[in-house]
Amino acid sequence: MDFYKVIKTRRSIRIYRKTEIPQDILNRVLNSARIAPSGSNRQPWRFIIIKEQSRRKEIAKLCHNQLFIADAPVVIVGCGKDIHYNRGEWMGNFSVLVDVAIAFDHLTLAARAEGLGTCWIGSFDNEGIKKFLNIPEDVNVVAITPLGYPEKDSAFCESHDRLPLEEIIYHETWGKR
Numbered sequence: 336m337d338f339y340k341v342i343k344t345r346r347s348i349r350i351y352r353k354t355e356i357p358q359d360i361l362n363r364v365l366n367s368a369r370i371a372p373s374g375s376n377r378q379p380w381r382f383i384i385i386k387e388q389s390r391r392k393e394i395a396k397l398c399h400n401q402l403f404i405a406d407a408p409v410v411i412v413g414c415g416k417d418i419h420y421n422r423g424e425w426m427g428n429f430s431v432l433v434d435v436a437i438a439f440d441h442l443t444l445a446a447r448a449e450g451l452g453t454c455w456i457g458s459f460d461n462e463g464i465k466k467f468l469n470i471p472e473d474v475n476v477v478a479i480t481p482l483g484y485p486e487k488d489s490a491f492c493e494s495h496d497r498l499p500l501e502e503i504i505y506h507e508t509w510g511k512r
């Protein structure tokens with residue numbers, strides 16, 4: 336699929352079919368996250384793949400009861416390991432959020448290219464999920480997504496609810512259009 340079509344038609348999918356995801360397709364999607372860039376190539380990400388239905392439900396509850404998450408056959412929990420050294424000044428440990436977000440974005444776009452839906456979930460109980468999944472102290476949950484085939488293929492539509500380029504691009508200095 337054309338790269339720009341993938342980007343334009345990736346949507347947050349909140350209604351899923353029960354259809355299983357073939358392992359080779361899942362592997363390709365996960366590999367797209369693996370090869371993402373990161374500061375100093377630290378690769379601070381780890382991904383927990385949850386397939387068991389009762390465990391998916393528990394995660395959905397821990398995402399402030401966003402129960403649609405459990406309808407997808409796979410739920411992915413994206414975690415970031417604290418960065419103990421970083422010359423990035425104010426970025427500091429925030430860099431882990433940037434790194435995991437880049438990998439997660441690779442994952443969501445690769446999923447779209449495979450005909451799979453995702454929905455970036457940023458509203459969750461970090462401590463509750465850490466406890467449930469046995470995640471170590473210096474690791475935090477950064478992003479979660481259900482992964483599965485959308486109930487309707489038409490869900491992959493173009494979005495028009497974005498700011499126009501003229502509003503978000505400045506030239507040479509802040510505010511100059």
Ligand SMILES: Cc1cc2nc3c(=O)[nH]c(=O)nc-3n(C[C@H](O)[C@H](O)[C@H](O)COP(=O)(O)O)c2cc1C
Nearest residue numbers: 345346347348349398401454455456457458459494
């Ligand atoms: C960092 C982040 C956190 C988000 N958290 C949630 C969430 O907790 N629940 C949800 O249903 N959607 C969540 N979304 C999805 C956004 O609502 C969605 O991306 C946005 O409305 C644009 O729609 P689109 O993804 O279809 O283009 C999140 C997206 C991002 C990038």
